[in-house]
Each structure stands twice: as structure tokens, then as C-alpha cells.
Amino acid sequence: MTISRRTLLAAAPVAAAALAAPSLARAQNAGRVVIIGGGFGGASAARFARDRFPALDVTLIEQNRTFTTCPYGNLVLAGRRTIESITFGYERLAARGVRVVHQRATAIDPQAKRVRLSDGAEVPYDRLVVSPGIDLRWGAIERYDQAASARMPHGWAPYVQPITVLERQLREMRQGGVFVMAIPDNPFRCPPGPYERISMVAEYFKRHNPRAKILALDAKNGFSKQPLFQDAWEELYPGMIEWRGASNDGRVTAVNPEALECVTEFRDRVRGDVVNVIPPQMAGQIARDAGLANASGWCPIKPATFESAQVSDIWVLGDATIAAPMPKSGFAASTQAKHAIACIAASLAGREPPPAVYFNTCYSHVGEDYGISIVGVFRGGERLTEVEGSGGISPRNSALPADRRAEFRRLEAIYADGWYDAITGEMFG
Ligand SMILES: Cc1cc2nc3c(=O)[nH]c(=O)nc-3n(C[C@H](O)[C@H](O)[C@H](O)COP(=O)(O)OP(=O)(O)OC[C@H]3O[C@@H](n4cnc5c(N)ncnc54)[C@H](O)[C@@H]3O)c2cc1C
Structure with missing residues (x-):
């Protein structure tokens, strides 16, 4: 392993132990599996590899020391959950024998089979798993950039912006104010997520700001579980929620952050007291930089294994992939992870991959x-x-x-x- 001693010492105690006893590590080693991204895809892959294929040498590269889940983030907005209750550390994964390295992966060299880290160290692999989640397409909505997102939060990727930024604005909104949401076209992270958010914001308003209104501006004409959501909105929050689809001029094409204003396709200007803009998305940067994505910004995979369709010996998981009709969900990422690890173990042992069945x-x-x-x-x-x-x-x-x-x-x-x-x-x- 040419990973630097400084990186290893900053990582889990288990990593230091492995360094101290390299012969033991080698004796058990059926192949080096390196995983980039410790979220739903990556952490699930690490745990499954460690527990089910103990001869694999597993390294997880995650830029942050804790992971806050997107799932249940909307319940933080409702006031039902705290941010602490949806935030997790990597200590137990490390205790199970995963070598956890808290660094940003900055480059992948698929020829040399190495991952470069932000501290300059390099991690060699036999098989690489990439599950970096999404990046936001700054500028896809005119004037919606990182600076604008401080005034008009997205709350869609906790490693870019914590949900608490939006939560704070919600708590400070004037009585009887308007909460405006801009929702992107497909494909995007968590198809039902924006509509759960509408519901959880409505639940909060019902208790704390009963005259407030929610206006959802959507770039699509339909959405996941639509009849179920709309039944519930009518029953639980009558008169509070207006949803405007694309054919009703719901597509937001520009924002004016100073005025907290969204501009729609046909030039309607909609002002909110709080504005939640969920912009269009693409695969996380490391996947795009490594040539795993195509012109769409997402990563094609081989459906039978989730190995990259573009670069061999690299598996891509989760939201970064082109995997329709599977949704971009945490559950989907974890089921892809388990199958991918089984395929990786098979390929290292020279066997055929198992048949592919995924769930969500x-x-x-x-x-x-x-x-x-x-x-x-x-x-x-x-x-x-x-x-x-x-x-x-x-x-x-x-x-x-x-x-x-x-x-x-x-x-x-x-x-x-x-x-x-x-x-x-x-x-x-
Ligand atoms: C509001 C909301 C609600 C949701 N609710 C649900 C739900 O109820 N059920 C469900 O199944 N899904 C839900 N989802 C979707 C779910 O969060 C995603 O589908 C899931 O997180 C995708 O997993 P992933 O592994 O692709 O990415 P992530 O889980 O986002 O993990 C990516 C990780 O990679 C790390 N990373 C990125 N780049 C690098 C790098 N270069 N080096 C090191 N580390 C890196 C990041 O820090 C992050 O920890 C929801 C999403 C949202 C926004």
C-alpha cells in the first residue's frame, strides 16, 4: 500500500493495525476493494464487503467525518427530528475492519489503478467502487449559484449545504408568509423527496404558522406517488398548498436572489418569503473527472453488475448512475451496492457474476x-x-x-x- 502514513494515522485505528501487521493483512487479502463516498451506496458496500467477504481488503474514502442522511431531513423541517438524530459517524465501520480514510478523492488513474487523495497520497486498488452522490448544476437556473443558495437554500445535498440553513429560514418566516419551492425535471435525486418536503413544511405550518402558503413550481407535469400526496394535502392541509406543473408555467428558469424571486419559463415573477430552489443535478465531480459520466453528466453502467460501461474495473453506484427505471434513492443505492460487491468478489475469484435483482x-x-x-x-x-x-x-x-x-x-x-x-x-x- 502506498497510502501515506499521515493519511493512515488520521484514519481508523484498524488502519494503523493493518500497517503494523502487513503480512497478516496480505495473507487474508483476496483483493483490494477501494470505495469512494461513504453515503448510502459506499457505506453499504463497505459494510457488506467486510461482513460477507472477509478476505477482501476494504478501504472507504469519505471526505467528511460524519454523514447526515437526506432521508428524514424533511422531518427536521417539520420539527420532528433533530439534525443530530440523522447524523452518523464511521467508527463502527472502522471497528468492523473497514479502513476508513477521511480525505477527498481528487483523481482516479484507471491505468495504474490508483486513487489520489487531497493530501497527495495514493491508494492502489484491484476493484474500485465510486458512489459520490450528486453535484448541483450551478447556473442551470440562471443566477442560481452557490452564493445564491445561501439566500435560497436547496437542502438537497448535506455535504454541500446542511438542511439547517433552510430550517432556520422556515422558523424565522413571517406569519402568513409564502414558502416557494422550485422543483427540477427528471432525473434528479429522490423523485418523491420534494413532495415529502412540501408535506413536512405544511405540517410545520399547520402547527406554527397556520396562515402560511406553499407554492410549488415544478418543471414536470407529474410526480412520484402524486395521487397519494395530493389526497393527503387535501385532507390534512386544505387550501395551504398550490402545485403548478410545467404546462401551467411551473418551470423556473431564473432567480433573483436579492428579491427572493423565481422567474418562470413564461416570465412570471414569483416572490417568496422563503424560497427553496432544488436545481438540476449531475453525478459527483470525481465520477465526471474520471471519465465515468457521459454527455448527460450521469454515469452509464452495465445493468447486470453496475460496473461502469466506460471504464473497466470500476463500479459506479447510487445517484451518480444512469439506472432508470430504478429511482435515485438510498434504498436503490444500497441494493446496488450489495450486488456490486458480490460481482466484484466473483470477478476477483474468476467466477461469473450472480444474477442481478435489485429492490426499492x-x-x-x-x-x-x-x-x-x-x-x-x-x-x-x-x-x-x-x-x-x-x-x-x-x-x-x-x-x-x-x-x-x-x-x-x-x-x-x-x-x-x-x-x-x-x-x-x-x-x-
Ligand atoms: C430530501 C431527501 C429525502 C430523501 N429521502 C429518501 C428516502 O426516504 N428513501 C430513500 O431511499 N432515499 C431518499 N433520498 C435519496 C437518497 O438520499 C440518495 O438517493 C442517496 O443518498 C444516494 O446515495 P449515494 O451513495 O449515491 O450518495 P450519498 O448518499 O449522497 O453519498 C455520497 C458520499 O460521497 C462523499 N463524496 C463525494 N465526493 C467525494 C470525494 N471526491 N471524495 C470523498 N468523498 C466524496 C460525500 O461526502 C457523501 O458522503 C432522499 C433525498 C433527499 C434529498
Whole structure:
């Protein structure tokens, strides 16, 4: 390993132990798997590799010392969760034997099979996993850049801007004010996320600012779980939420940060007291710099394995990938991670990869004791396809017996909490 001693000593104690006993590490080593990004894809891959393929030598490169999940960030806005309760450290992954290196990966050399770190050290790999999440496309909405995002927060990537910036503005909003949201076109991180956010902001307003309004300006004409969300908005927050789709001039093309104003495609000027702009996105920078992305800004993968379609011996996971019809979700990233690690172990052992089956469930909280969900099962061969009849959205209230509705929605909210505890426990526990 040519990783520098300074980097290693700053990393987990386990890393120092491995350095002290290189012969032991080598004796067990079936291959060096290096993972960039310690979020849903990367942390899941590290944990799965460590637990299920103990002969692999696993290094996780993550730029931050803690990870704040996007899931349940909207509940922080509602006032139901604290930021601390959705923030996790890497100590337990390290204690399990993952070599955790807190550095930014700055370059990948696929010929030499090395990752360069921000401190100048280099980490060699046999197989590389890249799960860096998204970058925001500054300027795709005219005048929406990093400076503008301080006044008009996105709250869409915690490693770029913590959700607390938006939370603070929400808490300070005047009574009876207007909360404006700009929502991007597909593809983007977490298709139901903006609509869960609308719901959680509405829940907060219902309790603390009951005359406030929410105006959602959307670059699309439809969205994930739309009938379920809209049923809930009518029932729980009547008259509070207006959603404008693209054909109703909902697409925001420019902002005026000084005036807290959004400008739409047909030049409507919409002013808010708080403005939440979720801009268009692309794969994280390291993936784009390494030639893993195509002209779309996202990374093509081989659907059967999640190996990059452009660079061999590199696997790309999660939001950075082109994996439709799978959504860009944390659950999807973790199921891709497990399959990718199984494929990597097979390729290192000279075996065929296992058959590819991927799963997704996305729960959304829309009110107190009120949850909804969408499920899908996917197969990867030549193409990624959703298994017909395998999933769909949970039933609308109108399809449930009147005396069972409240219980059904309460159970979905409980299942959502169970999902969150399970997946974060699996990544960081
Ligand atoms: C409001 C909201 C709600 C959501 N709710 C849900 C939900 O309920 N269920 C669900 O399944 N999904 C949900 N998601 C989506 C989910 O957060 C993402 O799909 C998931 O985080 C993608 O995982 P990832 O591994 O691709 O990226 P991430 O989880 O974002 O991880 C990327 C990591 O890479 C690190 N990194 C990036 N570049 C480098 C580098 N060069 N060097 C070192 N480290 C680097 C970052 O610091 C980060 O820790 C939600 C998203 C949002 C915005």
C-alpha cells in the first residue's frame, strides 16, 4: 500500500493495525476493494464487503467525518427530528475492519489503478467502487449559484449545504408568509423527496404558522406517488398548498436572489418569503473527472453488475448512475451496492457474476401518523427492467375501507421509521 502514513494515522485505528501487521493483512487479502463516498451506496458496500467477504481488503474514502442522511431531513423541517438524530459517524465501520480514510478523492488513474487523495497520497486498488452522490448544476437556473443558495437554500445535498440553513429560514418566516419551492425535471435525486418536503413544511405550518402558503413550481407535469400526496394535502392541509406543473408555467428558469424571486419559463415573477430552489443535478465531480459520466453528466453502467460501461474495473453506484427505471434513492443505492460487491468478489475469484435483482421501497411521511410508499423490483440483463406487477404505490384512501384508513396510514409511517433505522443501522451500526 502506498497510502501515506499521515493519511493512515488520521484514519481508523484498524488502519494503523493493518500497517503494523502487513503480512497478516496480505495473507487474508483476496483483493483490494477501494470505495469512494461513504453515503448510502459506499457505506453499504463497505459494510457488506467486510461482513460477507472477509478476505477482501476494504478501504472507504469519505471526505467528511460524519454523514447526515437526506432521508428524514424533511422531518427536521417539520420539527420532528433533530439534525443530530440523522447524523452518523464511521467508527463502527472502522471497528468492523473497514479502513476508513477521511480525505477527498481528487483523481482516479484507471491505468495504474490508483486513487489520489487531497493530501497527495495514493491508494492502489484491484476493484474500485465510486458512489459520490450528486453535484448541483450551478447556473442551470440562471443566477442560481452557490452564493445564491445561501439566500435560497436547496437542502438537497448535506455535504454541500446542511438542511439547517433552510430550517432556520422556515422558523424565522413571517406569519402568513409564502414558502416557494422550485422543483427540477427528471432525473434528479429522490423523485418523491420534494413532495415529502412540501408535506413536512405544511405540517410545520399547520402547527406554527397556520396562515402560511406553499407554492410549488415544478418543471414536470407529474410526480412520484402524486395521487397519494395530493389526497393527503387535501385532507390534512386544505387550501395551504398550490402545485403548478410545467404546462401551467411551473418551470423556473431564473432567480433573483436579492428579491427572493423565481422567474418562470413564461416570465412570471414569483416572490417568496422563503424560497427553496432544488436545481438540476449531475453525478459527483470525481465520477465526471474520471471519465465515468457521459454527455448527460450521469454515469452509464452495465445493468447486470453496475460496473461502469466506460471504464473497466470500476463500479459506479447510487445517484451518480444512469439506472432508470430504478429511482435515485438510498434504498436503490444500497441494493446496488450489495450486488456490486458480490460481482466484484466473483470477478476477483474468476467466477461469473450472480444474477442481478435489485429492490426499492421509498416511504414518505406526509403528516403525523400518515405514511405512503412506492415499491419496485428490477432485473439487470442487457437492460434494467422493472419486473411487471412487482410493485407500485400503496393504495389510495378511497380504495381502503373507511374504518381502516387511519390505521393503514399510521402503519406505513411506522414502517418508514423501521426502514430508516434498519438501513442506517446496516450502514453505520
Ligand atoms: C430530501 C431527501 C429525502 C430523501 N429521502 C429518501 C428516502 O426516504 N428513501 C430513500 O431511499 N432515499 C431518499 N433520498 C435519496 C437518497 O438520499 C440518495 O438517493 C442517496 O443518498 C444516494 O446515495 P449515494 O451513495 O449515491 O450518495 P450519498 O448518499 O449522497 O453519498 C455520497 C458520499 O460521497 C462523499 N463524496 C463525494 N465526493 C467525494 C470525494 N471526491 N471524495 C470523498 N468523498 C466524496 C460525500 O461526502 C457523501 O458522503 C432522499 C433525498 C433527499 C434529498
